[in-house]
Structures are given as structure tokens and as C-alpha cells.
Amino acid sequence: xxLTMSAERQEDTAQDDVALAASGDTRAYERLYRTxxxxxxxxxxxxxxxxxxAEDATQDAFVQAWRKIDSFRGDSRFxxxxxxxxxxxxxxxxxxxxxxxxxxxLVDPETQTATxxxxxxxxxxxxxAGLPERARQVFVLAGVYGYTHEQVAEALDVAVGTCKAxxxxxRQMLAEQLEATT
Amino acid sequence: MNDQNDxxxxxxxKLDDRIEPQRDLWPGIEAKISERKGGFWQWRVAASVFAAxxxxxxxxxxxxxxxxxxxxxxxxxxxxxxxxSGLDAEFVRVHQRSLDExxxxxxxxxxxxxxxxxxxxxxxxxxxxEINEAIEREPNNVELRQLLRMAYEQELxxxxxxxxxxxxxxxTTT
Numbered sequence: 001x002x003l004t005m006s007a008e009r010q011e012d013t014a015q016d017d018v019a020l021a022a023s024g025d026t027r028a029y030e031r032l033y034r035t036x037x038x039x040x041x042x043x044x045x046x047x048x049x050x051x052x053x054a055e056d057a058t059q060d061a062f063v064q065a066w067r068k069i070d071s072f073r074g075d076s077r078f079x080x081x082x083x084x085x086x087x088x089x090x091x092x093x094x095x096x097x098x099x100x101x102x103x104x105x106l107v108d109p110e111t112q113t114a115t116x117x118x119x120x121x122x123x124x125x126x127x128x129a130g131l132p133e134r135a136r137q138v139f140v141l142a143g144v145y146g147y148t149h150e151q152v153a154e155a156l157d158v159a160v161g162t163c164k165a166x167x168x169x170x171r172q173m174l175a176e177q178l179e180a181t182t
Numbered sequence: 183m184n185d186q187n188d189x190x191x192x193x194x195x196k197l198d199d200r201i202e203p204q205r206d207l208w209p210g211i212e213a214k215i216s217e218r219k220g221g222f223w224q225w226r227v228a229a230s231v232f233a234a235x236x237x238x239x240x241x242x243x244x245x246x247x248x249x250x251x252x253x254x255x256x257x258x259x260x261x262x263x264x265x266x267s268g269l270d271a272e273f274v275r276v277h278q279r280s281l282d283e284x285x286x287x288x289x290x291x292x293x294x295x296x297x298x299x300x301x302x303x304x305x306x307x308x309x310x311x312e313i314n315e316a317i318e319r320e321p322n323n324v325e326l327r328q329l330l331r332m333a334y335e336q337e338l339x340x341x342x343x344x345x346x347x348x349x350x351x352x353x354t355t356t
Binding site: 026029030033034037038039041042045051054055058059062063066067122123124125143144171174175176178179 | 186187189190193194196197198199200201202203204205207208210211212214215216
């Protein structure tokens, strides 16, 4: 009961801060940032496997959310709304980066070995970071954060079947990797 | 394979959904949203002042300089002023031609009309100069560039609008 009330109070505080932020209060928005940044950064670190890119994308997501905060109607939790913006931001950045690399005729990021994230990570985190980019995106969104195949397919602009194939491939690679490290 | 999957699912449950960035990202975010907020309000204020000044100019500004010569009253479409607007060369050419025509035939307008035209062109040109200065301070401010384009389009609209008041102009352009 105590925990429930605490969660409700937290949500009320968040709603107050959202309203204040929507009116231009940057201090309120900073409180929202402090609360939610570990979740967004974790998502980004797993999606990008690159600390610098995860930091840049995190800043980008919170700037985008600030610009759109007027449109938050409270129909869903603020964290869910922010997460959706964050996913769109990181996928947009990754698409831009891929286009840029293709334009410059550099290596295909799909086949490029990802740089393991530079933090104290478990074997699983390291294995996720080592997945091919598209397989990693699908696995993180569907396998870690619970998005449906339909949602992931739409976000990545791929067929649902392709999404399922990537997830299967990613799980296979991760399972083998984990077995090899134990 | 099932054992492998079980091990993977087991490991997934232990993943932490919170990872703190190694550095504080807030200062960078705050700088961007403050800049954005400032830019937004500057745009709103500038747009309001601009719209109000045009309206006031059209309605109540009296002739402010009776000695202004007609030929020097119409500003030239200085190409340098267009540098931030993103307007295409065709617009710049039409704009310059319209100003040239107005300058050539301003004397044909009724005195009161002429003074209103001159006053409004001065107001708009002052707005354009201010917006250009603001863009130099905030080169990536998209709203300012939109405002600049609006100002040029407004200037052209006023010039073209008053062309209808000058029979000579009508004759020369049709």
C-alpha cells in the first residue's frame, strides 16, 4: 500500500512537472529529465552500442520532447510518451547516419561490428552490443523493451516477417554467445 | 537450444532498465531549449511588431519627411540583404524590378498614397535589417529565416498593391 501511494505521488508530481514544463518552466523539465534520463540512456546505449552517440541522442530526445511537450495530453504516462519520442529520435538518427555512410561509400553499418558500450556491462550487454545493427535494433525494441513485431516493423519500416527473422537471428546469436562465455 | 534460450531469457530478466550517463547531459539540453525558447519568443515578438507596424503605417503614420525626394524614397533591393532569406533568384529579380518601377513612377501617385508607401517601405526595410542582424546572432534559427522571407513577400505585396493606384504604372507593366 505504501509503495502504491508512493508511486501515485510520483506520478502526480510528474504530471505537475509536465504542466509546468509545458508552460516554459525549465526547472520542472530538468526534474523530469533527472527522473527519466537513465531509462532513455539505457535504451540508447543498447540501440547504438556507442556511448558518444547514446549521449548525443539522449540530448536530442529531451530537446525534441521539450518542443513537443505541449502536445502531451496525459492520455498515457509521461514515461511512455517520452519513450515513443525517444525511439523515433534514435531510429531517425541511425537512418541519417546510415544514409551519410552510404553517401560517403564507407562500410555498411549493417555488417559493421559494433563497438561495445564503454561501461561496466554484463556478458549479455556486450553480446547485444556486438549484434549486427538491424538485428540489435529489433532485439532491443522487441526482446528487451517489449514492443510488438508490428510496432517494431512500423518503426523500422520493414516487414513484420523481416522483423521476426531478425529477432530469431539475434536470439540465436546471443544464446550461442552466452553459452560460449559460460 | 532450449537450454540456450532459457539462459538467454534468464539473463534478460537481470538487465537493468536504468543506466546513468557518465556525464551530466542536462547543461547541453538546457542550452538548446533556452535558445529555442528565446528564438521562439523573439520570432513571436518580431512577427507581432512587424504586423502591427505595417498596420499602423497603413492607417495613421503621417508624412514624416516632406523633403524626401521621390527618387530616393524607394529602397533598393540590395542583394546582400537577401543572403539569409533563401528566396530564389527569380523572386529577387521580380522584387528588384517592382521596386525600380515604383521608384520611376512614385511621383504619379497621389501625395497621401505616396507618403504611406514610403513610410511602409521604411518600416519593412528596418524590420528586414533587424531580422538579418538577429540571424547573424542565430544563424540556424529557421523561424527568423521564415520571418525574413515573409518580410520580403510583404514588401513586394505592398509595392504591387500600390501599383494599382498608379495609372502610369499600370500602363507600363501591362
